[in-house]
Amino acid sequence: MEKNTIEHFYENTPYKNTGAGGPLLPDGISKEIGHFNVFRSSEIITQFKLRQVMPYNRRMYYKISLLDGRNRAEYADKVIDIDKYALLFASPKVPYNYIPLDEKQEGIFCIFTPEFLVQTKSGVVPDELPIFAPGSFPVFILDEAQAQEIKALFEKMHAELEGSYAYKYDLLRNYLLELIHYGQKLQPDTSLYVTNTSASRTTSLFIELLERQFPIASANQKTMLRTAKDYAERLSVHVNHLNKVLKEQTGKTTTELIQNRILQEAKILLRQTDWNISEIAFSLGFEEVAHFSNFFKKHVSLSPLSFRE
Template sequence: MTTISINEFYREIFDDKCELTELFFSEQNNNNIGHFNVFNIAEMNSACKGKLVMPYNRRTYYKISLINGHNWVEYADKEIEIKEKGILFASPRIPYRYTPQNENQSGYFCIFTADFMHKSKTALHLDSLPIFSSQSDFVFQINDEQFDAIEQIFLKMSSEIDSDYAFKYDLLRNYVTELIHTGQKLKPIEGTKGKHNATSRISSLFIELLERQFPIESIQQELQLRTAKQYAENLRVHVNHLNKVLKEVTGKTTTEIISSRITQEAKILLKQTDWNVSEIANCLGFDEVAHFSNFFKKQTNQSPLHFREN
């Protein structure tokens, strides 16, 4: 799993031959207002065949999709089927895979960055909203009437983004806010738990998330995730479930895997840098050098200084 930026989204969806590639290089990207864009799904399917499958990646942008078609969404240990009409609210907090099940797809989606919404005088703090919470079930089934009402908002977006109205981005932010509040009133689709796929997915996501903490390349760098609970929260699963999955796949507990990787990095830093033990301890997330020394000795049966000397 990789982390997809807004730029990489365009490269992932559109290739050099696709006429829609130029959509990214619009006025907003040069005016320091963040990024926003809106797309017609049917038109994209026609222009960029077969590229609407969203691989299992974490993204740096937000996305709201109004969906008319049969699709599967996978995230954490859940698999959700959108049988016909639905709306999806994706955030950077939750990696997911989106897979159309047929070619008859229509609807709209918009993508936007946090800084786009923060430019508003009444800015929404996106990560504090329930719909973008790491605990949110973010896929909703909707009926025909709800679909038509939400579609009108997207049609307004599509019309406004092509206009020359001086305050169109303020208006677009209002439309995004309306979509968010509409979504927060909806009831999420109940997901099913696909044991085999979910187990391999969660374990690989955990390893990828763990490895992204490394290497430590400067004394200003510090591990962002240190505990099993922190990893579970980022992966949107219960810590006991994460531990069960990793034990099943690797034979080790979550804490044992984390500790082993931190020890490995500690050895590298002790061997290959001239940083003192206190600096290394701080980089690896230990508040006190004594805590680091005790941890290292428990893992290796020798102190950090003794390891460095030998």
């Protein structure tokens, strides 16, 4: 099972197969209507004693959090320090490090899959919403009144999950959209964002994202990120900025680092599998076998077949 799916999330919480608001959706239903649940931060952190630093990973779900406590959110090109209240929007496309700065966390958050919102009459696609777009401001500092307003909305969600109303998931979608629109109406205070202060953090996130494309475990698996632009978009930074940072930090360009890692994986697959050259080329993102052969020969001075033999 791929890590950081909804199932993996539950495996790493004290709720296992139940969830904070009651049981998970029955087998078969979740795939059709998506998944939604609400959790209290204090239950997750204190009961299960999750490690404090929650590093970047490829979550396959969306998350909206009302933070109540000292926290820090680190992105590739900005850092947001939170003293008390904040509203945080997280999507699978934008990596970040989340660091609680004290044990007392009284926030609340919800998780949901894109399929859950698609079920609305308007067929809302989360990736098309401004709040989840790469490069958007993902964290909003709240005052006391705003925090209580958001908390009340989360509490409605929590209570509805425990109820037996036949159309409760329709109502939950309305609450979720209300929360999303609340965030989109907030004007960010850009002074809270410390930009370009940590080239090493950007480099670290890039390397981790690159490594998560590997290893290739199946001939049907395909590397999805192939170009410097792909990585820059996923990290929510400009491709020129990413290239400049990596060149300063590693002495290599973004493209060189990507190609070196693909070449390393190609050698492993040629030596340790019986896949044919076409299967290896496909899994590494090459549309044509000839393109892969030319790439390999350029860097190794041998054809893939000669290297294997």
